[in-house]
Amino acid sequence: AVLLSPPLHAGTAYIRGRYHMYGSAIGTLKIELGGHEIWSKTGDQGNVWMQVYGDITIAEGEQLSITAIMGSGWAGDIAIDDFELLPSSGPSPTPPPSGITPAPTPAPTTPVPTPAPTCALSSVVHKTASWPAENNWTIHDTSGAVICNGNNYAQENTAHTEACCLQAGVQYTARCGDSYGDGWHGGYLEIGQTKYCDSGSWSHQDHSFTVGAGTPTAMPTPAPAPLTSAPTPSPTPAPTPAPTPAPTP
Numbered sequence: 432a433v434l435l436s437p438p439l440h441a442g443t444a445y446i447r448g449r450y451h452m453y454g455s456a457i458g459t460l461k462i463e464l465g466g467h468e469i470w471s472k473t474g475d476q477g478n479v480w481m482q483v484y485g486d487i488t489i490a491e492g493e494q495l496s497i498t499a500i501m502g503s504g505w506a507g508d509i510a511i512d513d514f515e516l517l518p519s520s521g522p523s524p525t526p527p528p529s530g531i532t533p534a535p536t537p538a539p540t541t542p543v544p545t546p547a548p549t550c551a552l553s554s555v556v557h558k559t560a561s562w563p564a565e566n567n568w569t570i571h572d573t574s575g576a577v578i579c580n581g582n583n584y585a586q587e588n589t590a591h592t593e594a595c596c597l598q599a600g601v602q603y604t605a606r607c608g609d610s611y612g613d614g615w616h617g618g619y620l621e622i623g624q625t626k627y628c629d630s631g632s633w634s635h636q637d638h639s640f641t642v643g644a645g646t647p648t649a650m651p652t653p654a655p656a657p658l659t660s661a662p663t664p665s666p667t668p669a670p671t672p673a674p675t676p677a678p679t680p
Contacts, residue, residue, distance in 0.1 A: 434497040441491040447484035448514030452476040455610045455634050456504035465493035474582040475608045477569035551599035551642045557591045559584050560618040567608040597642045607636045
């Protein structure tokens with residue numbers, strides 16, 4: 432299936448949209464501009480809606496096409512939604528009416544940068560066995576956002592280290608897929624020290640997990656400040672009693 436735009440004017444534009452590629456026989460979704468491929472995805476991407484977006488440069492008269500190519504079986508539906516093509520620069524400001532002096536434009540404020548997430552685990556390992564091209568996997572959080580994934584493996588009996596930033600205390604789900612439906616033949620997905628999806632005959636497996644934080648380093652206990660003693664007051668001497676006069680005869 433192909434979705435084709437009318438001829439476009441030259442310039443820079445911003446494309447964005449969502450896609451869903453879930454099933455054991457997913458084919459390929461690709462975007463082309465003027466007959467040249469600018470983006471593509473192949474295979475099962477998990478049961479979540481994914482986003483694609485970015486700036487593109489268009490030559491005069493070029494057309495944008497979105498093509499979905501079916502896979503090897505019925506379980507290969509591809510869906511797209513909310514695709515838009517927008518001007519990158521945004522709308523031009525409206526000039527003020529004659530005789531009115533516009534207020535000065537305030538200087539832009541520099542946003543405070545968002546700190547990068549702290550990764551309790553920065554990679555996972557997918558070990559292939561027989562028929563690695565059938566393997567695919569995703570790790571997503573509870574909102575459905577995909578953190579990392581892998582597919583299209585070619586080498587048998589090979590450990591593939593894949594970048595994956597997993598934070599401590601966050602719940603994730605690992606989804607293992609096999610397009611033929613007979614499991615990974617002894618292959619596995621290793622997260623930390625735990626192996627998942629390493630036995631049985633299956634087309635999909637889901638495993639929920641949480642990455643633990645490392646052992647915290649105790650802060651040193653500060654030495655107590657020396658105490659300053661207040662001066663001890665001198666004892667007040669007891670008053671000397673006045674002599675008692677002798678009685679008058």
